[in-house]
Amino acid sequence: MRRSPRDSAESARKIGRRGLLLGAVQAGAVAVLALRMRSMQLAHADEYRLLSEGNSIKIRLLPPARGLIHDRNGYLLAGNESNYRVTITRQDAGDVAEVLARLRRLIALSDAEADTILAEIRRRSPITPFTIAERISWEEFSRIAVNAPALPGVTPEVGLSRVYPRGGDLAHVLGYVGPVSDFDLGRIEDPDPLLRIPRFQIGKVGIEAKMEQALRGQAGSRRVEVNSAGREMRELSRQEGDPGDALQLTIDYRLQNYVQARLGEESASAVIIDVTNGDVMAIASAPTFDPNLFVRGISSATYRGLNENDHRPLADKTVQGLYPPGSTYKMVTALAALEAGVIDPKETIRCPGYVEVGGRKFHCWRPAGHGNMNLQQSLEQSCDVYYYDLSQRVGIDKISDMARRLGLGQRHDLPMSAVAEGLAPTQAWKKRRYGRDWVIGDTLNATIGQGYVLTSPLQLAVMTARIASGRAVEPRLIRSRNGVEVPAPPAPALEIDPAFLVAIRAGMDAVVNAPRGTANGSRVVAAEMRMAGKTGTSQVRNISAAEREGGVTANDDLPWRQRDHALFVAFAPVEAPKYAVALVVEHGGGGSAVAAPLARDMLLFALYGKLPPLSAYPESQRTRIQNQRDQMILVDPDEAPPTASTRA
Amino acid sequence: MSLLDYGLRSPPTGIRKVLYINWPLVVLLSAIACVGFLMLYSVAGGRIEVWAEPQMKRFGAGMAGMFVIAMVPIWLWRNLSALAYGFALLLLIAVDLFGDVGMGAQRWLELGPLRLQPSEVMKIALVMALAAYYDWLDIRRTSRLIWVAIPAVLILVPTALVLAQPDLGTALMLVMGGGLVMFAAGVSLWYFGTLAALGVAAVAAVLQSRGTSWQLLRDYQYRRVDVFLDPASDPLGAGYNITQAQIALGSGGWAGRGFMQGTQSRLNFLPEKHTDFIFTTLAEEFGFVGGISLLTLYALVLAFCIHSALSNKDRYASLLTLGIGATFFLYFAVNMGMVMGLLPVVGVPLPLVSYGGTAMMILLMAFGLVQSAHVHRPR
Missing domain, CATH: 3.40.710.10 (DD-peptidase/beta-lactamase superfamily)
Known part of the structure; x- marks a missing residue:
């Protein structure tokens, strides 16, 4: 062998003892880790599960503004408008009927609508917000915000919604957008988390659908602290998304x-x-x-x-x-x-x-x-x-x-x-x-x-x-x-x-x-x-x-x-x-x-x-042409600008 | 002992060595690495090319290195121990001088296509050097002050260099790893008792120095300590990581949420989800069953190291095997302790699972040394 017989029996015995001791320490540490895991994942799993579901810090996606579409001369064909809506969460509202009655003093809701909403809310989960009204006016929106203390569980929200200022003139070219449906989710292979946002709009037909990737943009995100009921307490950080690409069409x-x-x-x-x-x-x-x-x-x-x-x-x-x-x-x-x-x-x-x-x-x-x-x-x-x-x-x-x-x-x-x-x-x-x-x-x-x-x-x-x-x-x-x-x-x-x-x-x-x-x-x-x-x-x-x-x-x-x-x-x-x-x-x-x-x-x-x-x-036709023109209503895009609320 | 050992007087030679490699250990290491691939695939949102694929390539390279090292007789490695230590020391000095700054610390050295973290190399080189030292040292002198001072210097020099980067976690790992080898070599327990007392005093000094002109640690390191003591004190800043990690881990429950279903990691609550905090994803997606399984795999690797060390009559081989096993143990115990809130947050990866090139390759090569010790044990 290659070495002096210094590796005496004493050395081996000492290493053996210390080695065993080392093994025992390691085994002890592993046991502590296992016990800790058991305590967290088995004994207290429910608490953590609750924390995770009601994680007090939530990441909320910020839907990007959809890309605008203009004609060749710069007239807006498809834009976005602010959409004010009001939602209610049953759990926070307490007496839903009473809250709804108070709300009806602020916004216009017919009796029939109110009854439908009431029935619908009772059927839904108590913690998910239910949309009472969409596209309410700015005045109504601010009235609700001001009266928030009297309206527990009611949240006024603002989002962007697609609008086509030219109405039917380009309906077939532009197509239209609509909320993501289960059918869409099953059909397209698109992992974009934006699609999971409730009421997120994607192109359904026409350019809106064909140019979806370009128009959609990138989601931003914000970190908010919410209370146990899910109401936002404060915004911690905010990262704006990138709006979708603006398209200019060849259309005049x-x-x-x-x-x-x-x-x-x-x-x-x-x-x-x-x-x-x-x-x-x-x-x-x-x-x-x-x-x-x-x-x-x-x-x-x-x-x-x-x-x-x-x-x-x-x-x-x-x-x-x-x-x-x-x-x-x-x-x-x-x-x-x-x-x-x-x-x-x-x-x-x-x-x-x-x-x-x-x-x-x-x-x-x-x-x-x-x-x-x-x-x-x-x-x-x-x-x-x-x-x-x-x-x-x-x-x-x-x-x-x-x-x-x-x-x-x-x-x-x-x-x-x-x-x-x-x-x-x-x-x-x-x-x-x-x-x-x-x-x-x-x-x-x-x-x-x-x-x-x-x-x-x-x-x-x-x-x-x-x-x-x-x-x-x-x-x-x-x-x-x-x-x-x-x-x-x-x-x-x-x-x-x-x-x-x-x-x-x-x-x-x-x-x-x-x-x-x-x-x-x-x-x-x-x-x-x-x-x-x-x-x-x-x-x-x-x-x-x-x-x-x-x-x-x-x-x-x-x-x-x-x-x-x-x-x-x-x-x-x-x-x-x-x-x-x-x-x-x-x-x-x-x-x-x-x-x-x-x-x-x-x-x-x-x-x-x-x-x-x-x-x-030709001269013989001019009177008839004039008559026909008199009956036609044309839009002058310079005189009838799109509504003021339309923005990027 | 396998059937092949029967009647053998001397270590195997040539290609027959392959038969004497401890294959169960190879299987264990591969199983752990596979857990890593699976989790890297999951945290990348179901994409293999982001992290899992490069990790697999490195694992392959590391495995190849392990086999090559295992084939080389252990006494050759013993003779190279001092050289390895010196080389690692030079690398550490180089990184302090020319290293890349990443995450506020100088840790990386660019060597051509390779991105090397010299402190990882040093962890193994230190174990080699200490094992060689105690192999050489007359056993009766082991506990004499002068002969204890030498290995202490061997440990403290690289520790100081690593602290200068600064990388508190690795520095502590070096001290503890080296200390465990000294412990195994039979240094008197009095020294360890004294050291423990000094340690307590040092911690007190470090805490006292905060805010004074002679502050010993960086501010972020103090904050980590604060957060460890009370994560709730700053749930959005420094305590955010640890709070979220514990929520992810705890919410896994018995069987977890299912592969690729972890909401915490999926929704980007978790920081460093592919490196230091990868265990939380495993625990969230596979629950207690998954976590315990991985822990068991790690424990089996340790058990092998201890068994192999105790049955090896060669002092260098024994100490090396124990030391590498201890280093491996420190890696996973500190990492898991950290994500479970038992230890403060220090940057220690989960061995063979976390994404990261150097750590995995060096560790596999270290196990090559363990295999070499096993193959070439005197019979």
Whole structure:
């Protein structure tokens, strides 16, 4: 071994004794710890549990102010207002009925309300505060605060609540907020403790929902000392949260207000976008509703009224509504044919009023026929037979490919709820979907925007903007976030021969400005403001996704419901396009008679930035336009500022 | 003794040593560390990457270090004891001169990617040095004044350096850890009696010096003492930690509130919830059952150390094992005593459970020494 025999027996014995002693000390200490644990966790657990539940120092979360939303000119679209409310805690109140009676001398409460509240309080836990009244006035709030000594258990509280100062004008764009529901908690994987705050509001639909993370902000916290009854005695420390991001939309509120007012109570929708950069200037669905109703708690009767209305005010038709585009689709077919080289713009096709394909007759809308048509004339007079012929030459797949390049049949990434994809059908799609082969009749239907083709007003607006600008513009809704511009790189040029686009634009010009154009009645006479467009009248009702699942085959098989949808797409000015509009009036009748005049008014308002001078309209129409204006109520955001209580 | 020991005259050599490692101890240490991972996962609100994952990596590294150290013969470590002590002393001086200031104290030394707390190293180096000293010292001289003075200096020099940081908790740990080794080595009980008397006098002096020009401790250290004596005196300031910790612990009850259900820690009532106060979360979420289980694991580690030390005929190995066991004991006893309100708040982590790099790795390496002593015991 390596060592001297110094490790004698004596040493070992000594270490053994001291080691044992050390072990005993350690064992004793462990026993003390165990006993202490037992005493705290078993003998006195209840006391500590009580202390923990009624912990005299409580952390209260401070809900952050939700991010404000403005329009492109800085008008407030969604703000926050102080919400004064009064709560009662039964345990502290003692005689609830007596306290309530005293409270009723200070704030307005009907007998029925008081009875309901009394019954409700008795049912609830005695220690949780119960909200007696919300949105009480500042005067009522201060009256209660002053009389606090006479009102045991009653607490006046102040919180922030979302408010939409523009009411229904942007209901579908902004959506609305509501208290977090159990459904929300189950659906979203979001550990943010803010969501656990009772009555905390989160976005339910629209931008409020899609931009929830940005708008919500970060919670602050404060440490308060509370008494055993849970009433706050004093605030110990406070850390403010970060308010949510402020958003600026591309929407021009004045225009939006005008468009909404112009659509009125029709079941209709309109989208106006800037063809140069895709900014959505206005996007309105009618009829609309007041989103503030949802924030404040909508009554079931009102909700039922909205939900059962056959004009579907709750639906956002601009992005969710899918319609057969009707003749507005003819630009797509024409561009596909031009690109495939199967037609020359000057070439004429004779329209006898119908064409027979595969043993079936396909009619032109004009039974007598149009005679010889070239490309420009075919658009101008919306000849169906010309396009029946074209479609057979070019085939459905090329048409649908062109549709997608123009922005149809694809989901545009806007922060709105349930943005629909639409449909630009192909042979492979039908085979996959229905297990049946594509037939030539399908092509003929599709080519005039019927049959399987489905588009949303947003997509039609994008299509028009792309045709007008020659660029693959993408729509966008958020202009800046916390004052920082959202970058909008210039859209790449469409990979379409500019000469073809010029031919199409000439055709759309003719639709409005040529004497035989289908929308000639809606022409603009002001120089440099002239409009080009295309009418559409689609002969089927709005096909829901469910119906498509069920297997709608051809237009003829569909049940006929009331009147046609009226569509119109347009851009202006013709010489240097600035804005594009797409408009759909459900069951409105003909596109030229119903949709075109509305679209003209909206485009002119966008171009002038205000109501256009009457001189922009053809002379014969000015009196009628004036009359119609007299009946319309518009909001001037400069004269009607949002309520004073609205704040950041 | 396992079956393999039968008939062996000398310690095992080569790879066969692995078979002589005390595997139950490895399992115990791993079990304790797993409790730590679980609690770190819980206090991070169910996220593993915040604390649990780095802790696991360090545990892996520490375990590797433990095995390497265990394979090296214990007599080599004995010969390196003085060197280790000197190295640790240099580190302590370095940290006083160049160390990082964290939480009002200079404790950390940045060595490349490593963030080292030299006082942790010193705890083990001191035990090694004292064990080597008593191994060398003629046993009859153990209680002579001059031969007691030498180890006292060995203890007090690093203690003074640690106090200068200032880190009262670690300084006390060094004194007590060193004292326990001297006790085990057989130093006369008279010395300990005298020391205890002097200690009482020193405490009196420290308390007396408060507010005078020769004040011995920092203000925050006095406040901790006040708070220990009466936590209710300042429930929101200095007493806040201890009050909240006790509420968390006590409210756990028999079986606790359940994993990840502790309201005290979840709602951020608890300070330092991932380091010094992690035991409160365990006690709140797993209750008495959980707390006692962890305490039992710790007690079993101690029992192993004492058994191994007493059955080892090598004096250095015995003293080292006892000393490391005692240091380990001081860690968890002081930490638990603190959160249970039995001791004043001093910054001592819960060994192998609290989040913290150096403490865990050094402790595992120390157990490597214990294993080496066990593997290479004379037979």
